[in-house]
Amino acid sequence: MKAKRFNQFLTALAVIMILSMLLSACTPATKTNPESDPTAPKQEQSTGKARMTEQGTPRNETLIVDALDGRITNPKQFNPYIPGTAYSEGFHQVCMANLYEIDGTKGDMIPIIAAKPAEALNADFTKWKITLRSGLAWSDGQEFSAEDVAWTLTMLSTNKDLPAYGFWNPLIKSAKATDKVTVEIEMNKPYPRIETLVGDQIFDSPFHVLAKHIWSKENPATFAAATPTCIGPYKLKDVDANGMWTLWEKRADWQKAAYGASMGEPKPKYILFKFYGPEEKRVLAGAAHDLDVFMDITPDSWDVLRKKNEYAKAWFDQFPYANMDDPCERGISFNTSKAPFDKLEVRWALALATDIQSVSMATFGGKMRFSPIQVPPLSGLQPLYHFALEDWLKNLQLADGYKPFDGEHSAKLVKSLAGEKGLPTDPKAQKELFGVGWWKHDPNQAAKLLQSVGFKKGSDGKWLTPDGKPWKITINAPANFEVQSGRLAFAVADSWKKFGIDATAQAMEGGPFWTAEGNGDFEAGSYWPGCGVQPDVYNQVQGWHKKYVVPTGQTAPGNRQRYKSDRISNLIDQLSPLKPTDPKIVPLVNELNKAFVEEMPWIPMFGTSKFVPTDTYYWTGFPNSKDPYFGPWWWWSNFPFILHKLQPTGKM
Amino acid sequence: MRFLVFLGSRILTFLMVVWIGITTAFFVPRFAPSNPVEAVLARLDSQKSFQPEQIQAMRESLMELFGLKGTLLQQYGSFLKRVLVSGDFGPSLTVYPTPVSTLVARALPWSLGLLFCSTIIAWVLGNSIGLIAGYWKDRTISRILEGTAILLYPIPYYILALALIILFAYVFPIFPFSFSAQGQPFEWAFIKSVIRGSFLPALSMVTVGLGWWVISMKALASNIMEEEYVYFARLKGVSDGGIMRGYVLRNALLPQVTMLALQLGGMFSGALLTEYLFGYPGVGTLIAQAVLGSDYNMILGTISFSIIAVAGATLIIDLAYPFLDPRIRYR
Numbered sequence: 001m002k003a004k005r006f007n008q009f010l011t012a013l014a015v016i017m018i019l020s021m022l023l024s025a026c027t028p029a030t031k032t033n034p035e036s037d038p039t040a041p042k043q044e045q046s047t048g049k050a051r052m053t054e055q056g057t058p059r060n061e062t063l064i065v066d067a068l069d070g071r072i073t074n075p076k077q078f079n080p081y082i083p084g085t086a087y088s089e090g091f092h093q094v095c096m097a098n099l100y101e102i103d104g105t106k107g108d109m110i111p112i113i114a115a116k117p118a119e120a121l122n123a124d125f126t127k128w129k130i131t132l133r134s135g136l137a138w139s140d141g142q143e144f145s146a147e148d149v150a151w152t153l154t155m156l157s158t159n160k161d162l163p164a165y166g167f168w169n170p171l172i173k174s175a176k177a178t179d180k181v182t183v184e185i186e187m188n189k190p191y192p193r194i195e196t197l198v199g200d201q202i203f204d205s206p207f208h209v210l211a212k213h214i215w216s217k218e219n220p221a222t223f224a225a226a227t228p229t230c231i232g233p234y235k236l237k238d239v240d241a242n243g244m245w246t247l248w249e250k251r252a253d254w255q256k257a258a259y260g261a262s263m264g265e266p267k268p269k270y271i272l273f274k275f276y277g278p279e280e281k282r283v284l285a286g287a288a289h290d291l292d293v294f295m296d297i298t299p300d301s302w303d304v305l306r307k308k309n310e311y312a313k314a315w316f317d318q319f320p321y322a323n324m325d326d327p328c329e330r331g332i333s334f335n336t337s338k339a340p341f342d343k344l345e346v347r348w349a350l351a352l353a354t355d356i357q358s359v360s361m362a363t364f365g366g367k368m369r370f371s372p373i374q375v376p377p378l379s380g381l382q383p384l385y386h387f388a389l390e391d392w393l394k395n396l397q398l399a400d401g402y403k404p405f406d407g408e409h410s411a412k413l414v415k416s417l418a419g420e421k422g423l424p425t426d427p428k429a430q431k432e433l434f435g436v437g438w439w440k441h442d443p444n445q446a447a448k449l450l451q452s453v454g455f456k457k458g459s460d461g462k463w464l465t466p467d468g469k470p471w472k473i474t475i476n477a478p479a480n481f482e483v484q485s486g487r488l489a490f491a492v493a494d495s496w497k498k499f500g501i502d503a504t505a506q507a508m509e510g511g512p513f514w515t516a517e518g519n520g521d522f523e524a525g526s527y528w529p530g531c532g533v534q535p536d537v538y539n540q541v542q543g544w545h546k547k548y549v550v551p552t553g554q555t556a557p558g559n560r561q562r563y564k565s566d567r568i569s570n571l572i573d574q575l576s577p578l579k580p581t582d583p584k585i586v587p588l589v590n591e592l593n594k595a596f597v598e599e600m601p602w603i604p605m606f607g608t609s610k611f612v613p614t615d616t617y618y619w620t621g622f623p624n625s626k627d628p629y630f631g632p633w634w635w636w637s638n639f640p641f642i643l644h645k646l647q648p649t650g651k652m
Numbered sequence: 653m654r655f656l657v658f659l660g661s662r663i664l665t666f667l668m669v670v671w672i673g674i675t676t677a678f679f680v681p682r683f684a685p686s687n688p689v690e691a692v693l694a695r696l697d698s699q700k701s702f703q704p705e706q707i708q709a710m711r712e713s714l715m716e717l718f719g720l721k722g723t724l725l726q727q728y729g730s731f732l733k734r735v736l737v738s739g740d741f742g743p744s745l746t747v748y749p750t751p752v753s754t755l756v757a758r759a760l761p762w763s764l765g766l767l768f769c770s771t772i773i774a775w776v777l778g779n780s781i782g783l784i785a786g787y788w789k790d791r792t793i794s795r796i797l798e799g800t801a802i803l804l805y806p807i808p809y810y811i812l813a814l815a816l817i818i819l820f821a822y823v824f825p826i827f828p829f830s831f832s833a834q835g836q837p838f839e840w841a842f843i844k845s846v847i848r849g850s851f852l853p854a855l856s857m858v859t860v861g862l863g864w865w866v867i868s869m870k871a872l873a874s875n876i877m878e879e880e881y882v883y884f885a886r887l888k889g890v891s892d893g894g895i896m897r898g899y900v901l902r903n904a905l906l907p908q909v910t911m912l913a914l915q916l917g918g919m920f921s922g923a924l925l926t927e928y929l930f931g932y933p934g935v936g937t938l939i940a941q942a943v944l945g946s947d948y949n950m951i952l953g954t955i956s957f958s959i960i961a962v963a964g965a966t967l968i969i970d971l972a973y974p975f976l977d978p979r980i981r982y983r
Contacts, residue, residue, distance in 0.1 A: 054832050054845075071931070073755060073941060074747040083692045083714065084747035163717060166709025206702055222749050242762070242933030244830055276830055277931045280814060284822045285829050511686030511946045514694030521685065543704050555690065555711065558704030 050652045055238060055247050055272060060618055060648055063268035065090070066282060066295040067275035068635040072243035078228035078236075080208040081162050081220060087204060089246040089273040093639035094234035095139075096208050097258030099130060099149070100199025101638040104631030105325070107380050107534040109195045109580070113144075113209065113231065113258050115181070118194045125192040125577075126173075132181040137256035138211050139228075139235040144256075146177035151212040153185065161221035164206070171197075192579045196539055202327050202531060204637040233257040233266050233640060245274040259640040266643035268619070286312060289617045293634050298483050299364050302611045311617040315610075315632060316625045318422030320367035320433070323625075323632050326608035329376040329530040330368075330485050332475065332492055333602040335520050337552055337562040340453070340465060347600040349449040352404060353499040354492060355441045356605065357412060362491035364484060366417050368606040370409050370435030374530040374596040375537055375589065377435050377607040379628075384535055384586050385593055386436040392594065393437065402445055410434035438605070443499050463500045472502040476516055476525035479507035484608060489526035492605075517560045520552035529561065530604050536580035537589055538572070544601070545569045563601035571595060621646040659971065666967045673959035674735075674952065678728055681943075681951050688745035688946045689714040718745050731952070741953035746945035752953035755938060760920070760957070763927075763934035766850055767919040770857035775912050777858070778865020783904070785866065786873025787896050798870055805863025813856045813929045820852060827852050830931030853930040857923065865908070872904035879903075906977055910969055917965030920958040 050058040068088035077085050080096065099114040111117065114130050121127035136144035153175035156168040173186040191197060198207045210220070211229040218225075228236055234248035234257075248271045254260035276282045276291065283301050285291040287308035297305070302321060305312045315323035332350070334341035341347060360366050371377040372393060375385045393405040410430040414423050424430050431437070447457070454466030463471040473496065477489030489505035496503035505526075508516065516522045531540040543558030546569045550556050571592045578584055596604075612632045614622040623630045623642060630641045689711055696702050696710070715721055719730070719742065734740050741752040781801070785794040821829045831849035835841030876882060877900060885895050922936025935954055942950035 054828060054834065056834075071933070071937060073744070073938065074750045077747070077750065082748055084744065084750065161717075163710045163713040164706070166713050167703075167706035170705075170709075206706065224750075240832060241758070242831075242833065244832055244931050244933070274830075275931065277929055281817060281829055281929070281931075284818065288822055288825065288829075290829065509944050510694065511691045511944055512684070514697070515686035515690040518690055518694070539703065548704050557708035557711075 053270075053272060055245065055270075057247070057270045057272070060650070060652060061269040062272050063270070063293065063619055063643075063646065064272045064274055064291050065293040065634060066291060067245070067273045068295045069275075071275050072246070074224075075239045075241065075243040075246065076224060076226040078225040079220070079223055080210075081156070081164060082222070083163065087637075088635045090234070090248045090271060091228065091246075092204050092208075092637045093232075093635070094248050094271055094643070095228050095230035095232045095236065096637065097232045097640075098198070098200045098205040098207070098637055099132075099209070100195045100205075101641070102199075102201050102533055103641075104327070104533060104633055104636070104638065105380060105628055107378075109199055109534075112199075112262065113149075114199075118198075120192075120194075120579075121184070125190045125194070125579075126187045128185045128187070128191075128194045130183045130185065130194075130198070132183065133258075133261055134181050135256060136231065136258065136261060137253060138213075139230040139251055139257070140211075140214075141253070142211065142213050142229075143180075144209075144211075144231055145180045146183045147180075148209050148212045149183045150175040150177040151216065152208070152210045153183075155210070155215070155220055156207075159220055161219070167206075190577060192577055193536070193539065195580070200637050201539060202533055203633075203635070231258050233260040233643070234271060237270065243275075245272055247272050259644070263640070263644045266640060267621075267646045267648065268643060271643075283308070286613070286615050289615055292615050292617075292619050293622075294611075294613050295635060296483070297611050297613070299367060299611055302613060305613060309615060309617075311615050312613050313616055313622065313624060314613045316422075319417065319420035320609070322364070322367045322609035322611045324367075324369040324433075324607050324609045325378045325380075325631055326610045326633075327376055327378060327531050327533040328528045328608050329371055329374070329604050329606070330488050330526070330528055330608055331530070331603045331605040332489075333517075333525050333527040333529055333561050335522055335524075335552065335562055336601055337520065337549075338523055340455075340471075341523060343453050344600065345449040345453045346455075347603065348398060348404070349446040350496065351439045351600060351603050352442045352446040352449070353496055353501070354439070354603070354605075355495045355498070356409065356438045357416065357441070359488065359491040359495055359605065360413060361416070362494065363487045363606075364609055366413055368484075368609045369433070370438040371604050371607050372405065372436070372438050372597065373593040374541070374602070374604050375532050375593060376530060378533065379432070381532065381535065382432065382436065385590060387431075388586075389590060389593060390436055393597070396597065398449075400448070404439045404442070404445070405437060406440040407431075407437035409438045410436075435607070446499065457500060461500050462502060470502055473504075473524055474522075475503065475505045476513060476522050476527070477505045477507050478513050478526065479509055481510060482528075484606075485526040485528060488605065492526075518555045520550075520554075520556065520560070520562055527560070527602075528608070529602060534580060535589065536575075536578075536582075536585045538575045538578075538580075538585075541589075541592060542572055542576070545572050561601055563599075565595065565599055565601070567595045568592065568599070568601075616649070618649055618651055619646050620649055662967055662970050666963050669963045669966075670956075670960055673963070674956050675728075677952050677955045677959070678731060678948075679724070681946060681948050682724060684946065686946045687720070688718055688948060689720065691746070691945045691947075717748070735956075741956070742949040744942075744947055744950045746941060746947040746950065752949050755950065756935065756953050756957060759922070759933055759935045759938050762932065763922040763936065764919055766854060766926070766932065766934065767857070767923060768916065770854045771861065771912070771915050771919065773854075774858045774861030775865055775908070775915075778862045779869045779905070779908055781862075782866040782869025783873050783896060783901055786870040786904075787877065787892070787900060789870070789874050789877070794870075797866065801863045801866035801870075804859055805867065807860070809856070809860050809925055810929070812859060813853075813926065816852050816856055817929070831933065832931075849930075850932070853923075853926050853932050856930075857926060868911075869904060869908060872907065873900050876900045876903050906973075910973075913965045913969045914962065917962035918958070920961035921954075 050060045053059050053062050069086040072086040078091055079085055097112050100109045101112045103110055113132055115133045116131055119129045121129055132146055138144055153172055157172040159165055170188055173188045175185045178184055199205050214229050233251055233254045235251050237249035238247040250269050251257050254265055276285045279297055279301050283305050286305050314321040336342050360368050369377045375381055377386055396405055397403055413434050414430050424433055456464045458464050465471050475489045475493050477486045493503040493505040517527055546564040548558035549562050549564050575588050623632055693707055697707055743749040744752050744755055781797050785797040788794050820827045828849055833842055834845040882899050885899050922934040924936035924940050927934040927936045939954045
């Protein structure tokens with residue numbers, strides 16, 4: 001009896017312990033009041049003293065940014081030209097700067113260190129003049145000049161110990177400074193897109209100017225540059241020896257820094273890039289106002305954060321919340337050199353077998369934009385490409401006369417999301433938000449296409465290949481990164497399984513995932529070979545040229561889908577010599593879009609949706625759907641576009 | 653003489669185990685479906701800032717830079733020569749050109765500090781509690797202690813760690829979200845920040861480890877209590893304390909010491925989950941990064957330490973056992 005009572009007591013104790021732990025996890029956000037934070041130094045309410053960060057800076061003067069690269073293994077390495085240097089913990093955002101930067105919303109190249117667009121000195125684009133801004137200085141006070149640019153280009157093209165030498169050497173014939181603000185570059189071959197060579201298009205530029213007065217005394221192939229010399233508006237203040245955070249301080253002479261000179265003073269005095277660990281901890285930190293700017297989180301985490309923190313803001317105030325203008329596109333790629341993916345009918349059949357509505361809901365709860373063409377459906381590109389081709393898409397016929405396009409997908413999605421507030425009712429607005437449309441979900445037509453090339457259905461309802469074997473497809477999916485693509489793979493596999501294909505998704509870590517694509521050691525994968533931010537997508541699409549096709553087993557420099565198309569290659573060749581502003585660009589890219597649709601070497605599905613929220617407790621002024629002055633690409637090198645727009649809220 | 657033969661054979665076994673382990677660590681990653689050059693290039697390519705020709709040119713340069721040219725046997729030969737002659741594992745391939753030894757030297761003290769303290773605390777506490785529970789197994793206190801251990805033991809580490817973070821860094825913000833050492837090493841600010849930052853990870857590891865030691869020691873102690881020599885000691889009038897220390901503990905401790913030695917040897921592998929969840933700088937993260945980035949040199953450097961430590965711990969236990977248990981002789 002005594003033992004029984006004791007066991008009951010133990011059971012009750014265990015239940016109480018578990019419940020209390022669960023309850024504490026579910027407790028509404030305490031909206032941590034800095035004044036009551038027992039870990040903060042005691043502050044007098046009446047003096048209005050600010051809460052301090054652990055790094056010793058006033059919290060209300062510090063912008064805390066999520067660290068994309070995670071913990072940095074060697075936090076004292078700031079050489080941009082050796083592998084292993086972490087870029088996204090502030091180094092390329094606020095310390096370095098590019099000659100030109102992309103405006104992610106409009107697609108324009110904006111001179112940053114340069115003073116104006118590059119000028120071609122001859123008709124074949126082998127000689128260029130770049131005029132730099134005057135009055136710029138490095139963070140150590142030394143004057144920035146054309147000598148730094150010319151020296152860096154020359155060094156890159158002559159230093160054989162650098163990994164990038166193999167690229168720059170064949171390209172650069174000479175680079176010289178003709179005066180303090182003018183650089184003349186001679187190329188070994190025509191290069192009409194010099195601004196994208198020495199400037200940034202997506203994420204960052206391959207070219208970073210180095211301070212000649214520092215680097216000419218060192219070996220650039222091994223010099224770690226533990227204290228970087230910055231041309232950007234911030235300089236390194238402190239770094240965690242264990243790589244968990246990097247602290248940058250606004251330069252006193254910010255007017256002489258890149259961005260500062262052209263855009264004005266960035267507001268945060270300090271910028272702290274900090275790694276909190278798993279997504280759960282980042283959300284907790286955001287709920288406690290210890291993180292202002294988030295890198296990518298899942299829609300589920302966003303739901304938790306917005307409920308715990310009333311100051312948390314996403315791109316849209318309501319559904320779909322996410323920004324859908326990330327310049328890459330998600331879908332399913334194939335190794336088209338492997339049967340049966342070498343057959344057009346099979347690729348089209350797989351597109352028509354995909355229930356794209358279910359895939360959208362399963363991947364990101366419908367918070368994605370449909371895209372049937374290979375150019376990402378950015379707000380700035382849709383009018384030129386997606387909507388411009390709408391009639392063509394509607395009238396597109398396959399070989400048997402079948403019309404595969406369904407322009408009503410956005411309307412259908414909105415209807416299925418009837419419970420969500422703020423969704424557009426106007427069909428045009430629906431398409432602008434959720435895309436121009438996609439392919440019909442038509443298993444019957446898909447079956448017809450498969451049967452036309454010898455596929456049969458077995459007695460169990462599953463598809464058999466022309467040689468009578470069960471048709472199995474494995475879709476490579478990224479594990480633990482690029483969540484959207486990872487989930488997409490599983491959702492598509494599920495859709496194809498319902499169609500009768502034995503399809504599975506295989507989650508892979510980064511190394512094997514990319515190596516498999518490079519070597520062609522895959523049949524299908526949730527890769528993203530379609531990117532672009534400007535109307536001129538040449539830099540992103542050139543990799544599809546047939547000249548890059550190599551046999552499976554060899555690492556492909558480009559065209560990892562191993563797709564040989566004379567039509568696509570010819571169009572790329574026609575794009576190659578054109579300047580980015582040439583009026584022929586858009587019509588040629590549309591011809592490319594048509595070729596990609598008709599030949600379907602890969603199945604584009606959605607634009608990329610990014611949940612990259614901000615906490616507006618300490619800082620406001622972040623771009624959003626109501627004030628889309630820039631894209632929320634905090635990890636790109638053009639992050640300073642946002643810094644000068646931020647305002648402190650005054651909260652302590 | 654017998655001892656010398658025993659010592660010689662154990663040392664030879666130790667060296668063979670280390671050699672086989674390091675050789676396996678050398679070859680296995682090279683058969684994996686990724687390599688460090690592709691890992692670096694993939695990261696660059698995913699940014700869509702580089703053109704195909706640039707990627708191709710960098711591939712050639714990186715193969716040369718990373719020392720991946722030549723046959724596997726040639727690479728193995730140069731590796732052995734470098735390691736045996738100068739103890740140099742080469743540069744990390746993901747954090748090129750930082751030497752592997754620099755990175756390991758930076759991370760290892762943190763792993764050793766955290767794991768050593770938490771392992772010893774869990775071992776001492778767990779065995780003490782287990783001994784009491786086993787000695788007075790029919791008493792209420794024993795049941796409470798055993799029940800608590802059984803309750804804690806099966807909790808998945810990830811859940812426990814997150815619960816501690818939620819409770820003590822968010823709901824009651826006593827500790828920081830992530831570990832961060834402030835100030836210069838060995839100054840008071842540094843020591844304070846290390847203790848504060850390490851408390852939660854240590855608590856999580858002690859909590860998880862405690863359960864196993866309590867349960868195992870309780871089982872051992874309960875069994876030993878049934879031995880005739882314990883009855884004899886009681887009949888002789890030896891006190892409870894004397895029986896517990898001299899008869900039960902001494903006999904129950906032997907397998908626990910073996911397990912402790914092996915756990916201490918395992919410190920050199922770090923604690924990946926702990927480091928990831930608490931933002932703690934340690935060897936576990938280095939190993940994970942090395943594996944994910946196919947960083948051959950770092951894999952070898954970190955795993956070699958672990959192999960040597962575990963093999964060394966086994967060797968030490970083998971040599972020390974006869975001192976702990978006079979019944980055991982060298983053979």
